[in-house]
Amino acid sequence: MARVVVDVMPKPEILDPQGQAVARALPRLGFSGVADVRQGKHFELEVDDSVDDETLAKIAEGFLANPVIEQWTIRRVDA
Amino acid sequence: MARVVVDVMPKPEILDPQGQAVARALPRLGFSGVADVRQGKHFELEVDDSVDDETLAKIAEGFLANPVIEQWTIRRVDA
Numbered sequence: 701m702a703r704v705v706v707d708v709m710p711k712p713e714i715l716d717p718q719g720q721a722v723a724r725a726l727p728r729l730g731f732s733g734v735a736d737v738r739q740g741k742h743f744e745l746e747v748d749d750s751v752d753d754e755t756l757a758k759i760a761e762g763f764l765a766n767p768v769i770e771q772w773t774i775r776r777v778d779a
Numbered sequence: 780m781a782r783v784v785v786d787v788m789p790k791p792e793i794l795d796p797q798g799q800a801v802a803r804a805l806p807r808l809g810f811s812g813v814a815d816v817r818q819g820k821h822f823e824l825e826v827d828d829s830v831d832d833e834t835l836a837k838i839a840e841g842f843l844a845n846p847v848i849e850q851w852t853i854r855r856v857d858a
Contacts, residue, residue: 701814707786707821719822722842731838733827735780742786742821743798748812759810763801 702747704756708765708772709740740770781826783835787844787851788819819849 710716716738723737743764747756756774765772789795795817802816822843826835835853844851 709821709823722822725842726838729842731834733830733834734824734838735827736825738823740821740823742788742819743801744788744817744819745813746815748814751812755810755812759805759813763804763808 702749702751703777704745704747704751704774705777706743706745706756706760706764706772706774707740708743708760708770709738711769711771714769741765781828781830782856783824783826783830783853784856785822785824785835785839785843785851785853786819787822787839787849788817790848790850793848820844 710719719736719738722739723734726732726734726737741764745756745759753774760772760774761767789798798815798817801818802813805811805813805816820843824835824838832853839851839853840846
């Protein structure tokens with residue numbers, strides 16, 4: 701078994717209203733110094749050792765992210 | 780400026796219907812070997828160097844996560 705983390709973020713040119721809402725709220729709440737916030741998704745997968753990187757790439761592109769508006773990173777982590 | 784990543788995940792004892800939906804769909808779609816999927820949130824913050832770890836902890840706990848049902852990690856990354 702291996703643990704795989706896939707982080708999915710809106711592409712830089714895509715508006716991110718959730719992140720902007722947090723970024724705009726923080727100064728009102730007394731927290732200054734945060735210039736930007738962007739929000740995405742974080743997936744943690746438990747996969748058999750038989751699952752190779754190519755399969756993980758297909759899973760991420762096809763089912764975890766929307767390639768039109770999102771970019772993603774895949775990394776294996778020690779469980 | 781520093782980049783900070785906050786990953787927010789449902790606590791282990793909390794059901795995660797989004798992650799379960801992905802995990803159950805994958806075998807039907809031809810991808811075997813994925814035993815579990817859990818879905819959370821991934822935040823990327825651009826912060827001034829004046830923002831210390833204590834402030835980041837307050838921001839994460841108060842505004843990025845729900846401490847009742849979620850756990851989170853905070854890490855500074857090289858921009």
